[in-house]
Amino acid sequence: MAPAVLESRYDLTRSVLQIAWEPSVAPLSEIARALDSLGYTPHPTHATNLAAEQRNGDRALLLRLGIAGAIAGNVMLMALALYSGKYAGMAAEYAALFRWGSLLIATPAVFWTGNVFFRGGLAALRTRTPHMDLPVSLGLLAGYLGSAANTVRGQGEIYFDSLCTLIFLLLVGRYLQRTHQRRSAKASDLLNALSPTIACLVDGEALREVPASSVAKGSLVEIRVGERVAVDGVITGGCSALDTSLLTGESFPVEVSVGDRVHAGTTNLAAPLRIRVESVGAETRLGRLMQSVEATQRERAPIVRLADRVAGYFVLAVLGIAATTLSIWLRLDASHAIDHTVALLVVTCPCALGMATPLAVSAALRAAARRGILFKGGEFIEELARPGTIVFDKTGTLTEGRLALVAWHGDEGAKTLVRAAEATSGHPIARAFQRSIEDSLLICTERQEHPGGIRARVAARDVLVGSRAFVASALGSTPVWAVNRARAEAEAGRTPVLIALDGQVCAIAAFADTIRADATASLAKLVELGFQLEILSGDDQRVVDSVVRQLGVPVPNAMGGASPEDKRAVIAGLRANGQRVFMVGDGVNDAAAMAAANVGIAVHGGAEACLSAADVFTTRPGLETVALAASGSKRTMRVIRIGIGLSLAYNVLGVALAVTGRLDPLWAAVLMPLSSITVVTAALRARTFG
Amino acid sequence: MSIIFLILPVTLLLSAGAVAAFAWATRSGQFDDLETPAIRLLHDERAPALGDRGRKPDE
Numbered sequence: 001m002a003p004a005v006l007e008s009r010y011d012l013t014r015s016v017l018q019i020a021w022e023p024s025v026a027p028l029s030e031i032a033r034a035l036d037s038l039g040y041t042p043h044p045t046h047a048t049n050l051a052a053e054q055r056n057g058d059r060a061l062l063l064r065l066g067i068a069g070a071i072a073g074n075v076m077l078m079a080l081a082l083y084s085g086k087y088a089g090m091a092a093e094y095a096a097l098f099r100w101g102s103l104l105i106a107t108p109a110v111f112w113t114g115n116v117f118f119r120g121g122l123a124a125l126r127t128r129t130p131h132m133d134l135p136v137s138l139g140l141l142a143g144y145l146g147s148a149a150n151t152v153r154g155q156g157e158i159y160f161d162s163l164c165t166l167i168f169l170l171l172v173g174r175y176l177q178r179t180h181q182r183r184s185a186k187a188s189d190l191l192n193a194l195s196p197t198i199a200c201l202v203d204g205e206a207l208r209e210v211p212a213s214s215v216a217k218g219s220l221v222e223i224r225v226g227e228r229v230a231v232d233g234v235i236t237g238g239c240s241a242l243d244t245s246l247l248t249g250e251s252f253p254v255e256v257s258v259g260d261r262v263h264a265g266t267t268n269l270a271a272p273l274r275i276r277v278e279s280v281g282a283e284t285r286l287g288r289l290m291q292s293v294e295a296t297q298r299e300r301a302p303i304v305r306l307a308d309r310v311a312g313y314f315v316l317a318v319l320g321i322a323a324t325t326l327s328i329w330l331r332l333d334a335s336h337a338i339d340h341t342v343a344l345l346v347v348t349c350p351c352a353l354g355m356a357t358p359l360a361v362s363a364a365l366r367a368a369a370r371r372g373i374l375f376k377g378g379e380f381i382e383e384l385a386r387p388g389t390i391v392f393d394k395t396g397t398l399t400e401g402r403l404a405l406v407a408w409h410g411d412e413g414a415k416t417l418v419r420a421a422e423a424t425s426g427h428p429i430a431r432a433f434q435r436s437i438e439d440s441l442l443i444c445t446e447r448q449e450h451p452g453g454i455r456a457r458v459a460a461r462d463v464l465v466g467s468r469a470f471v472a473s474a475l476g477s478t479p480v481w482a483v484n485r486a487r488a489e490a491e492a493g494r495t496p497v498l499i500a501l502d503g504q505v506c507a508i509a510a511f512a513d514t515i516r517a518d519a520t521a522s523l524a525k526l527v528e529l530g531f532q533l534e535i536l537s538g539d540d541q542r543v544v545d546s547v548v549r550q551l552g553v554p555v556p557n558a559m560g561g562a563s564p565e566d567k568r569a570v571i572a573g574l575r576a577n578g579q580r581v582f583m584v585g586d587g588v589n590d591a592a593a594m595a596a597a598n599v600g601i602a603v604h605g606g607a608e609a610c611l612s613a614a615d616v617f618t619t620r621p622g623l624e625t626v627a628l629a630a631s632g633s634k635r636t637m638r639v640i641r642i643g644i645g646l647s648l649a650y651n652v653l654g655v656a657l658a659v660t661g662r663l664d665p666l667w668a669a670v671l672m673p674l675s676s677i678t679v680v681t682a683a684l685r686a687r688t689f690g
Numbered sequence: 691m692s693i694i695f696l697i698l699p700v701t702l703l704l705s706a707g708a709v710a711a712f713a714w715a716t717r718s719g720q721f722d723d724l725e726t727p728a729i730r731l732l733h734d735e736r737a738p739a740l741g742d743r744g745r746k747p748d749e
Contacts, residue, residue, distance in 0.1 A: 059716050066712045074705050078698075094694060101698055 004031060007214050017042065020211065061178060065171045068113040071105050072164035076669075078102050079161035083666050099158055103151045106160040110144045114167045116174070130312025132354050136170065138315065139349025146342030156339055159346045162668045166351045169676050173358035177378065199230040202274060213281045223273045226426065229266050232284040235259060237274035239451050241427065243267040245395065246588045247286065247564065252403070252495055253428060255451050265588065269427055270451050289564055289592055293613045296568070296595040305379055306637075307357040310644055311350065318348045325659050336661065343663045347654030352675040356643025360683040364636040367689040372604075372620035373629045380615045383599045384630055385637035387530035388580025391571065391593070394537035394547055394560075396586040397603050398623070399513040403428050405436035406494060406514070409485055410507030414463075414499050416440040418509075421456035421463045425449060429465075429497060432511055464500040471498040471505065479505055493546030513543075515550050522623035523553040529630050531582075532556065536567050538589050567593035584626055601626060632689035639686040643679045650675035 004026035008019040017040075021031055035042050078098045085095055111118075117140060120133030143159045150156030199212040202220035212230035215221060220236065223229050229242075239257035246265045253269055256262060262275060264284040281287055322341050329337035361378030368375060375381055395401050408415070420442040422430040427449070446457040453466015455474070464474055468486050472478045478498065482505045486496035494510040523533060534557040537544045541560030548558045562570065567583075571593045574581045583590060583597035586604075591613035594600025602614035604621045618625035654671050657663035715721065 055719075055722060058722070059719070062721055063713055063716045066716065067709055070705055070709045070712075074702065091691075094691070097695060097698060101702070105702065 007210065009214055018211070018214075020214070058178065061171070061175055064113045064116075065168070065175050068109055068164070068168040068171050071109040071113070072161075072168040075102050075106055075109070075164045076161045079665070079669065082158075083669075086666075096154060099151045099154075102158060102160040103148055106144070106147075106164055109164045109167055110140055113171065114140055117167075117170065129308075130315070131308050132311040132350065135311055135315045135318060135348070135350050136166075136354060138318070139345050140166070142342050142345035143349070146338065146346075150339075157343065157665045159342070159665050159668060162346055162349075162665065162672050165669075165672060166349055169351055169673075170354045173355040176362040177358040179362075200224065200227075215277050215280050217277055217279065219277050221275050221277055223262075223268045223275060225268055225270065225272060227268055229262050229264050229268065229275070230280075231275065231277045232261070232263050232279045232286075233275035233277045234261050235273055236276050238271055240268055240270040240273050241451050243269055243428070247289075257451070270449055286588070289588070292565075292568065293591045293595045296592065305357060305382055306640060307353060307644060310353065310648075314348075314350060314353070318345070321348075321655055321659065328659075329661070333661075340658060340661050340663075343665075343668065344655060344658035347658050347663055347668050347671060348651050349672075350647065350651065351672050352647030352650060352679040353644060355676055356647055356679045356683065357640050359680055360636060360639045360643055360686065360688075363684050363686070364632065364639070364688040368629070368632055371628060371632075371689050372618055372625050373632070373689065374617050374619060375629075376615050380599050381633045381636050382640075383580075384582065384616070384633035386580060387630070388532070388582060388598065389534055389574055390526060390531045390582040390584060390630075391534045391536050391574075391597070393567075393583075393585035393587065393590045394535055394539055394544055395513060397584055397590075398519050398535070398547060398551070399515050401513065401586065403432040403495070403511040404514050405432050405509055406512045407489070407510040408507060409510075410499070411501070412507075414501055414507045416442055417458045417461060417463050417501065418465055418499055420444045420458045421447065421454060421465060425454065427454075429495075429511060430454070433509075462500075462502050464503075465497060468496065468498055471500055475500060475503055475505070482508055491542065493540070493543035512546075515547060516622055518622045518624045520551055520553055522627040523551060525627040526630060527553065529627075529634065531630065535559065536562050536570055536583075536593070538562055538564070538567075564589040564592055568596050571596040584623075601629065628689065635686070636688040639683055639688060642686075643683055646678050646682060647675055650678070 004021050006020045006022060008017065017035075019031065021028065032042050078101055082090075082095065082098050082102075084090075085098075117133045117136045120131060121137030124131035124134045140163055143163045146156075147158035147160055147163070150158050198209050199215050200222045201208045201210045201215060202222050207222055215231055221231060221233070225240075235256060235258050237258065239255070241253040242256050242262060243253050244263070244266045246267075247263055256273075261278075262273070263286060264280075265286040279287075282291060322344050325344050326337055326341045329340050357378070361381060364381055365375055365378065368381075392398050415437050419433055419437040420440060421444050422433040423439070423444060424447070425431075442459050444456050444458045448455045450466070450470065452470035453464065453474070456463045456465075464471055466474070468478065468483070482498060485508050486498065489496040489508070489510040492510075494512040497509045497511065498505055499507040499509060527533060533553065533555045535544060535548065535555055537558075537560050539560055544558050544560035548555050559570070567590060571581050571583055575596070575598070581597045582599045582601060583594045584601045584603060585591075585594055586602060590600075590602075594602065594613045594615075599616060600614040602617040603623065603626065604618050616629055618629070650671060654663065654668070657667060
C-alpha cells in the first residue's frame with residue numbers, strides 16, 4: 001500500500017485528502033478500498049459549484065416573480081369586478097365571493113412571494129440600517145391585515161389588488177438587479193490562477209513534477225526558462241533575469257543570481273534556476289497579497305445606496321403622518337380612523353421608489369456594457385458618480401505596458417545586425433527590437449544569451465547588445481561618450497542599451513514604456529469632472545516623473561517605487577483621511593489597492609486577479625472608457641434622483657388624499673401603477689452611457 | 691348569475707395549471723439562457739462525435 005502513494009495531504013477543515021499515486025503499483029480503486037476499510041469512505045470532491053448555485057438562485061427568483069405575476073393578474077380581475085360592482089350595483093353574496101377569493105389568493109402572494117421584503121425589513125430593523133424593504137413591508141403588512149379584517153367583517157375597503165401589483169413590480173426590479181450582480185473574488189481561486197500548480201522538484205539527480213502545494217520547505221526546485229515560479233525561495237544555483245511585473249508592475253526585468261530571493265508569480269526569462277524553498281501556497285508573498293485582497297473586500301463596509309438612505313427618512317415620515325392621521329380621525333370619526341390609516345400606509349408603500357434605482361441602474365449597466373464598461377454592481381455607479389481622488393497605476397494603465405525603442409544614437413547601420421541577433425529571444429528588450437526594426441534577411445550564425453545581454457555573430461561580425469555593466473565587462477571598457485549618453489537616458493527615465501560591433505561600442509538604443517494615446521485627453525476630462533489625479537507606481541521615481549511630464553496634466557502627487565503592500569497602505573491612508581478614493585490599475589500589484597479603494601477599476605488587458613479584485617472593468621484598450629465610466633455614472637445618478645423625486649411627488653399626492661379621507665382602493669389601484677410607469681419611462685428613456 | 695360560484699374556482703384552477711407549467715419550465719432550465727439560442731443558428735453545425743451521440747448539448 002505505502003509505496004503506491006507517493007504523497008498525501010489532508011485538509012482537516014474541508015475533509016479533503018489529496019494524494020499522488022503510482023498507478024502501476026496500485027490502481028486508485030485499491031487505495032479507495034484501503035481507505036474505506038480504515039473507516040474513511042472516500043468520495044470524489046467537486047469544487048463548490050458557484051455557477052450552479054447562482055443558477056438555482058436565478059430560477060427561484062424567476063419562479064417567485066412568475067407566481068406573483070399570476071396572482072396579481074387574478075386579484076386585479078376580481079378587483080375590477082368589485083369596482084364595477086361598486087358603481088353599477090352588485091349583490092352582496094357576489095361581492096363576498098370576490099372579496100374572499102381575493103383574500104385566498106393574495107395570502108400566498110403576500111407571505112410567500114413577498115417574504116423577501118419582510119426578511120429584508122426585519123434585517124434592516126435588527127442592524128438599524130435604513131433599507132427600502134422596511135417601508136415596503138410596513139405597507140404590505142398594514143394593507144394585508146386591514147384588508148383581511150375588512151373581508152372577515154364583510155365591510156370596509158380592501159387593497160389586495162394594490163398589494164399584489166406592488167409585490168410583482170418590486171420583484172421585477174429585484175430580478176433585473178440580480179441578473180447584473182456578480183460574485184466577488186475568492187483568494188484561493190486567485191492564487192491558483194496566478195501561480196502554477198506544478199513545481200519541478202530536484203530529487204537527487206532526477207527532476208520530478210509534483211503539486212506545488214506539496215513541496216516541503218527546504219527542498220530544492222528547478223525553474224526552467226519561460227516558467228513561472230511557484231514558490232518563494234532563495235536561489236542556490238544559476239543566474240537569470242526575472243519578469244517581476246506581476247508583483248511589482250515594473251516593466252524592466254530584474255537580474256538575479258545566487259543568494260537572491262525570488263517570489264512566486266514571477267517568470268524566469270533567461271536561464272534555469274535552482275531554488276531552496278522557503279514558503280509555498282498561501283504563505284508566499286503572492287499568497288499573502290491575495291489573502292489581503294479577499295480580507296479587504298470582506299471588511300469593506302457595504303455602500304448605503306441613495307434609495308435606501310431616502311427610505312430611512314421615508315419610514316419616519318410615513319409613521320409620523322400615519323400616527324397624526326389616526327389621532328385626528330379618532331377624534332373626528334372613530335369608525336373610519338383605521339381605514340384611513342391603512343389607506344395611507346398602502347398608498348405610501350414606495351413602489352416607484354423601490355423601482356427607480358434598480359431600473360435606472362440596470363438600464364445604465366446595459367448601456368455601459370455596450371460601451372465596453374462592466375460594473376460588478378449598481379452601487380459602484382453611485383460611488384463613481386461623486387468625484388474624489390483617482391489614483392492611477394502607471395505601467396499598463398497610463399502606458400502601453402511594454403517597452404518600445406524610443407531613441408537610437410550612433411551607427412544606424414547596426415540596426416539590422418541587432419535585429420537579426422535578437423530575432424529569436426523572448427526578453428522584453430529583444431521583443432521591442434523585433435517590433436520596432438524591420439526584419440532583414442541577415443542570419444545569425446551564433447548566439448549566446450547571458451543575464452544582462454546577448455552575444456551573437458551576424459554577417460561575419462561580432463554583435464554585443466546589453467546593459468552598460470554587461471558590455472563593459474565583456475569589452476573591458478566603454479567609451480566616455482557612451483557612458484555619458486547612457487547616464488543621460490537613464491536620468492530621463494529610459495532604459496539605455498549599448499551596442500558594440502567587433503568589440504567597439506557603436507550605438508546606444510533607449511527604451512521606454514510609451515504613454516497611451518488617449519491618456520492625456522481622458523485625464524483632462526476626469527479633472528474637468530472634479531476628480532483629483534494621483535499616480536502610484538511600482539516603477540522607478542524617475543520614470544514616473546518623466547511620464548507625468550509627458551502627460552501634461554497636473555498630477556499633484558506622483559509616487560514611484562511603491563510595492564503592492566505600499567499601494568494598499570497609501571489607499572487605506574487616503575480613505576482614513578475621509579477621502580473618496582478610486583484606484584485604476586491593471587496588474588496583480590494593484591489588486592490589494594483596488595480592493596481597499598471605494599471603487600477599483602481594472603483597465604483592459606489586466607491580470608485575472610486584478611479583474612476579480614476590481615469593481616469595474618473595461619473591455620476596450622485605453623483610458624477613454626474610464627472617463628466615460630465616471631461621466632456616465634454621474635448622468636445615471638441624475639436619472640435615479642429624478643425617479644426618486646417623481647415617486648415622492650406621487651406619494652405626497654397619495655398622502656394628501658389619504659389624510660383627508662378621500663382615498664378609496666380605486667384611487668390607490670390607479671396611483672400605484674401610474675407612478676411606477678412614470679418612473680420606468682423616465683429610467684429607460686434617459687441617456688447615461690450612450 | 692350563480693354560475694359565477696362555479697366559474698371562479700375553475701378560473702383559479704386554470705391559472706394554477708398555468709403557474710404549475712411555468713414552475714416546471716423554470717425548474718427544467720428553459721429560462722436559464724434566453725440569448726444564446728437566438729444566435730445559435732448562426733454557428734456552423736458540427737457533426738457530433740461518436741461518443742457524443744445521445745448527449746444533450748448542454749451537459
